[in-house]
């Protein structure tokens with residue numbers, strides 16, 4: 001490891017240069033660190049046996065990186081609890097980045113599993129990197145109400161046409177590869193029933209407009225927190241649906 005130190009530092013420097021340029025996918029895959037010095041298996045052993053092992057000094061660093069995610073929520077899906085650190089570039093393909101902090105992204109179990117060891121072949125295939133990408137400078141997450149019993153929502157990623165094509169494609173690839181449409185549909189289906197009692201009362205008292213006003217207020221509340229959350233997409237879809245506001249919520 002001492003002899004590989006220079007290789008680890010060089011790998012981190014390259015990563016920090018490429019991150020803002022969105023060219024991390026061009027980092028060449030390798031089976032070891034600094035040919036023949038430390039194998040991928042040995043780096044894996046260092047990661048699981050020491051770096052992330054409870055009770056070690058380095059575990060404090062591991063925990064600190066995990067705690068970097070606001071509110072303990074996964075920055076990849078924006079909805080589930082942080083459970084692990086995801087290697088943005090897989091440690092099996094980039095052993096020199098196994099313990100590089102900037103390559104370690106707090107993540108929920110589902111996003112970590114769905115991402116797996118996949119390696120992007122082009123800019124547009126790359127998953128979003130929470131340390132380098134800002135995709136909240138425009139609205140891209142939308143939903144539509146499925147008019148059925150019980151009502152549910154369909155989610156889609158549809159970034160602004162004014163964005164550069166690679167940025168648009170990356171948002172869509174991230175949304176689809178990590179199966180966020182299914183996750184957000186499940187989360188909203190879980191929440192909709194708890195809203196029915198109040199909406200029934202509002203419909204009886206003030207009609208569809210009273211229902212819509214109430215949902216609009218909730219929408220504005222969520223917009224104050226952040227952009228492109230599944231809740232914003234859900235409330236915007238509910239507000240836009242005459243069917244839902246007119247009693248479809250009770251279907």
Ligand SMILES: [Zn+2]
Pocket residue numbers: 074075076077078079080107108109110111112
């Ligand atoms: Zn997640």
